Amino acid sequence: MTAPGEKAHPEEAKLLQLLDADGRRVPDPELERWxxxxxxxxxxxxxxxxxxxxxxxxxxxALQRQGELGLWPPLLGQEASQIGSAxxxxxxxxxxxxxxxxxxxxxxxxxxxxILRVWRGNSGSGWDPYSINMATPQIIIGAQTLHAxxxxxxCQQDGVDSAAIAYFGxxxxxxxxxxxAMVFAASFQAPVIFFCQNNQWAISEPVGLQARRPIxxxxxxxxIPSLRVDGNDVLAVLAATRIALDRxxxxxxxTFIEAVTYRVGPHTTSDDPTRYEDSxxxxxxxxxxxxxRVEAHLAAAGxxxxxxxxxxxxxxxxxxxRLRAGCHSLKDPEPMTVFEHVYSSPHxxxxxxxxxxTQYLATIEGGNR
Amino acid sequence: MKTTYREAIRAAMREALLGDERVFLMGEDVGRYxxxxxxxxGLLEEFGPERIRDTPLSESGFVGAGIGxxxxxxxxxxxxxxxxxxxxxxDQLVNNAATLLHMSGGQFNVPxxxxxxxxxxRQLAAQHxxxxxxxxxxxxxxxxxxxxxxxxxxGMLGTALEDPDPVLIFEHGSLYNVPxxxxxxxxxxNIDKAAVRRAGADVALITYGGTLPVVLESADRLAAxxxxxxxxxxxxxxxxxxxxLLAAVAKTHxxxxxxxxxxxxxxxxxxxxxxxxQAFFDLDAPVGRVCSAEVPVPYARHLELAALPSxxxxxxxxxxxxxxxx
Numbered sequence: 001m002t003a004p005g006e007k008a009h010p011e012e013a014k015l016l017q018l019l020d021a022d023g024r025r026v027p028d029p030e031l032e033r034w035x036x037x038x039x040x041x042x043x044x045x046x047x048x049x050x051x052x053x054x055x056x057x058x059x060x061x062a063l064q065r066q067g068e069l070g071l072w073p074p075l076l077g078q079e080a081s082q083i084g085s086a087x088x089x090x091x092x093x094x095x096x097x098x099x100x101x102x103x104x105x106x107x108x109x110x111x112x113x114x115i116l117r118v119w120r121g122n123s124g125s126g127w128d129p130y131s132i133n134m135a136t137p138q139i140i141i142g143a144q145t146l147h148a149x150x151x152x153x154x155c156q157q158d159g160v161d162s163a164a165i166a167y168f169g170x171x172x173x174x175x176x177x178x179x180x181a182m183v184f185a186a187s188f189q190a191p192v193i194f195f196c197q198n199n200q201w202a203i204s205e206p207v208g209l210q211a212r213r214p215i216x217x218x219x220x221x222x223x224i225p226s227l228r229v230d231g232n233d234v235l236a237v238l239a240a241t242r243i244a245l246d247r248x249x250x251x252x253x254x255t256f257i258e259a260v261t262y263r264v265g266p267h268t269t270s271d272d273p274t275r276y277e278d279s280x281x282x283x284x285x286x287x288x289x290x291x292x293r294v295e296a297h298l299a300a301a302g303x304x305x306x307x308x309x310x311x312x313x314x315x316x317x318x319x320x321x322r323l324r325a326g327c328h329s330l331k332d333p334e335p336m337t338v339f340e341h342v343y344s345s346p347h348x349x350x351x352x353x354x355x356x357x358t359q360y361l362a363t364i365e366g367g368n369r
Numbered sequence: 370m371k372t373t374y375r376e377a378i379r380a381a382m383r384e385a386l387l388g389d390e391r392v393f394l395m396g397e398d399v400g401r402y403x404x405x406x407x408x409x410x411g412l413l414e415e416f417g418p419e420r421i422r423d424t425p426l427s428e429s430g431f432v433g434a435g436i437g438x439x440x441x442x443x444x445x446x447x448x449x450x451x452x453x454x455x456x457x458x459x460d461q462l463v464n465n466a467a468t469l470l471h472m473s474g475g476q477f478n479v480p481x482x483x484x485x486x487x488x489x490x491r492q493l494a495a496q497h498x499x500x501x502x503x504x505x506x507x508x509x510x511x512x513x514x515x516x517x518x519x520x521x522x523x524g525m526l527g528t529a530l531e532d533p534d535p536v537l538i539f540e541h542g543s544l545y546n547v548p549x550x551x552x553x554x555x556x557x558x559n560i561d562k563a564a565v566r567r568a569g570a571d572v573a574l575i576t577y578g579g580t581l582p583v584v585l586e587s588a589d590r591l592a593a594x595x596x597x598x599x600x601x602x603x604x605x606x607x608x609x610x611x612x613x614l615l616a617a618v619a620k621t622h623x624x625x626x627x628x629x630x631x632x633x634x635x636x637x638x639x640x641x642x643x644x645x646x647q648a649f650f651d652l653d654a655p656v657g658r659v660c661s662a663e664v665p666v667p668y669a670r671h672l673e674l675a676a677l678p679s680x681x682x683x684x685x686x687x688x689x690x691x692x693x694x695x
Contacts, residue, residue: 123474128476129473136476143464153437181433188422344478344534348608
């Protein structure tokens with residue numbers, strides 16, 4: 001990446017880390033003071049969240065393979081990035097995510113049947129955005145960064161210390177919207193966090209096609225402080241997000257976080273990474289697994305007992321069972337609902353279509369159900 | 370009281386800002402400069418920089434941020450300098466503002482109002498002169514308003530802010546200086562219905578926005594010849610007020626659509642189709658259309674005027690439908 005005679009910017013090279021791939025604590029006095037309060041118990045709870053998020057993901061992938069869902073975007077490998085950041089948030093903060101942040105949704109308290117509702121095609125939205133303060137998943141790459149920025153302007157105008165966080169991937173950083181959002185957020189010092197999960201892939205395109213240098217290096221050019229963090233280290237991600245939130249709440253404006261991680265699964269269940277992915281690269285990343293390192297760390301601390309492991313497994317299996325049951329409980333939407341929610345108030349063109357379709361259904365036996 | 374189209378919109382914004390602290394205005398040059406067309410002149414001084422917000426030159430930026438602020442409970446008025454520049458924000462307008470209610474299962478309202486200048490006639494060249502409101506009228510989820518009168522300039526914004534869905538208001542650049550009288554207590558107006566601006570039994574002239582004055586002048590000229598035109602101002606391009614179109618056709622049996630947009634695949638085509646579908650047997654002649662020449666709007670003054678709907682072309686089109694009807 002670096003031309004002869006040219007040195008990478010020193011800040012670019014620095015990857016914040018508190019737990020290495022083998023679960024050893026990495027000393028970083030600046031960073032670790034932000035997670036001083038995290039006891040072994042609490043680290044155990046973060047592990048449990050990651051284990052449940054993974055189990056939900058595996059179950060949802062299976063449900064898609066069994067024909068119960070149209071599509072599923074796996075988060076496998078990105079558990080630490082999602083749990084570490086989501087657990088730093090307060091209830092009154094607002095999340096604007098892409099489609100892959102189901103671990104974040106879990107932390108926000110989404111109902112199990114609601115996670116799958118949209119992927120099963122039962123509703124436009126799985127959850128009520130205002131009950132968990134998380135927008136419905138954005139499908140357009142990067143568009144939500146602007147919504148987060150606008151939401152943050154509203155927080156600023158209201159004089160509250162809530163923040164907005166936008167989740168997006170490495171591919172999104174090439175989109176105009178993400179760059180415009182950063183210009184905007186910097187100009188107005190909006191309390192927003194740009195949380196980029198660099199999972200190394202935009203479907204088949206490697207991150208090198210989006211960025212010749214580490215993505216975190218871009219934000220300072222916009223006037224936005226930036227952190228590059230090991231996205232498979234849940235403690236470091238928690239610390240980085242707390243730094244960003246503290247800045248947002250105290251009037252310090254936006255922060256950009258690049259969480260360096262890896263998409264271990266496919267882009268979605270419609271994708272086949274064997275067509276483009278180097279299996280050695282994948283194996284390298286699997287060795288840096290976000291759960292394994294916490295497991296090793298907790299084991300070394302004498303915390304990872306059989307009882308703890310079995311307890312986590314039971315909770316994860318229970319979550320999976322509830323997810324599956326929730327999925328099966330979802331009823332197909334009624335035909336006439338297709339005309340709903342285009343406008344909030346009656347609309348003549350929709351009324352006309354509704355009337356015609358009602359007439360049509362009346363010609364079919366059982367068609368009015 | 371005396372006012373102008375520009376002052377009427379400013380009065381509407383001022384009233385909204387005074388009446389609801391969730392309302393704020395943002396866009397390029399809306400603050401210190403008072404708006405590129407001087408619509409927001411003086412509002413920064415009265416309401417301060419948080420509520421009259423100059424933004425970076427970033428159309429997708431302020432459109433998307435407006436959507437986000439609306440999701441958070443604010444009531445933003447977003448000024449896009451001209452419709453031409455809104456193309457840089459099409460994804461946010463079409464894929465986001467228009468879809469979020471539907472794609473959230475009815476849970477995410479987007480109560481934002483976008484104000485855009487549209488139209489030609491001021492020698493600003495193609496990239497500042499197009500009339501693309503017909504495009505936006507194609508999109509389910511949006512409401513499209515085209516105030517052509519002082520009352521509508523004064524009254525549409527407030528009603529649009531009450532709408533829980535995204536509304537685009539198209540202000541034709543040639544109208545800003547139009548002077549006139551409105552009632553002292555002029556207030557909110559409906560944003561559902563077309564309006565008959567002149568009654569006549571011989572032909573229906575259907576138009577909206579910047580071509581309304583052209584059509585009214587055409588009607589006067591036709592009246593001198595003994596042809597009385599009914600002038601329908603659409604006011605709202607989505608949803609179209611079919612009942613008003615059909616009533617005018619039932620009354621006059623002839624129709625000419627005057628639209629500054631291009632002819633092919635256009636709003637004028639949609640109106641013509643609706644009349645043909647729903648009032649074919651009322652017609653004594655094929656529906657006529659007067660649109661802009663299908664070229665990028667020229668810069669040279671005489672070429673620009675030649676490209677746009679004019680009184681001469683409207684009168685000619687009426688002669689044709691009246692003649693064709695016997």
